[in-house]
């Protein structure tokens with residue numbers, strides 16, 4: 001990937017000039033669209049002292065908290081769910097949708113959430129499972145499968161221990177696998193490998209500030225005219241020629257492309273008006 005180290009801005013005119021890559025390459029352009037998070041874009045990539053204090057303060061104080069962990073698992077057998085009468089070793093309809101594990105009641109979800117709010121990963125996490133290899137046989141060897149677990153809730157910063165500690169990571173992954181065992185016996189013993197992305201990992205790997213999958217909270221105080229900051233919800237930014245086109249812009253996160261589509265329309269309008 002070509003990683004951007006800086007958005008280049010003309011000191012005199014305040015206009016964007018392009019981007020500099022980490023390898024030193026400079027790409028010059030009078031228009032730059034960023035789908036990195038607002039924090040990454042304006043705090044890490046735009047040079048300091050370029051932005052109005054009020055705008056920068058709004059970006060810095062936005063809520064990027066998150067409690068999502070992704071575990072990508074390789075297994076040598078499909079989970080067979082106790083609730084299903086038929087055994088489908090090759091994959092049945094029960095393997096083809098999003099499978100919810102745990103979260104049997106609102107109370108259980110509430111407890112799981114409150115544990116994370118207190119700095120502890122949930123004792124009984126809320127797990128969404130998908131098995132893409134049931135539908136696409138090309139992504140795993142015959143007889144083996146890829147399973148994605150979307151897991152909540154895991155605080156960015158743990159009250160005890162650290163996500164950098166392999167023992168902490170292993171313990172949490174095994175807690176998730178044990179919970180799945182309750183619904184699909186022997187799941188744990190079918191695991192032949194896994195990769196876990198906690199909130200700090202999502203931040204490091206994909207630039208997701210705080211590990212927040214939506215580039216910032218999606219509460220009423222950070223949507224519509226408030227996204228990414230009051231007065232700046234039209235994709236333009238205080239840097240002329242720099243546009244925000246990702247989930248940190250209206251209408252927010254989700255697999256939909258709407259911020260990008262809307263930002264492109266604004267860029268075209270501005271180019272026509274030049």
Ligand SMILES: Cc1cc2nc3c(=O)[nH]c(=O)nc-3n(C[C@H](O)[C@H](O)[C@H](O)COP(=O)(O)OP(=O)(O)OC[C@H]3O[C@@H](n4cnc5c(N)ncnc54)[C@H](O)[C@@H]3O)c2cc1C
Pocket residue numbers: 002003004005035036037040070150202205206207213214215245246247248252253254255256
């Ligand atoms: C684990 C997970 C599960 C999700 N599940 C769902 C779901 O079920 N349903 C749903 O609707 N949405 C879901 N989402 C959210 C959805 O994927 C995002 O809202 C959407 O992909 C955001 O698209 P985007 O283009 O705004 O940003 P992103 O897809 O985050 O793209 C930003 C890009 O910028 C790159 N980048 C960052 N910094 C730099 C840099 N310095 N130089 C170059 N590139 C950089 C990153 O690598 C990344 O590729 C999920 C997200 C995650 C992480």
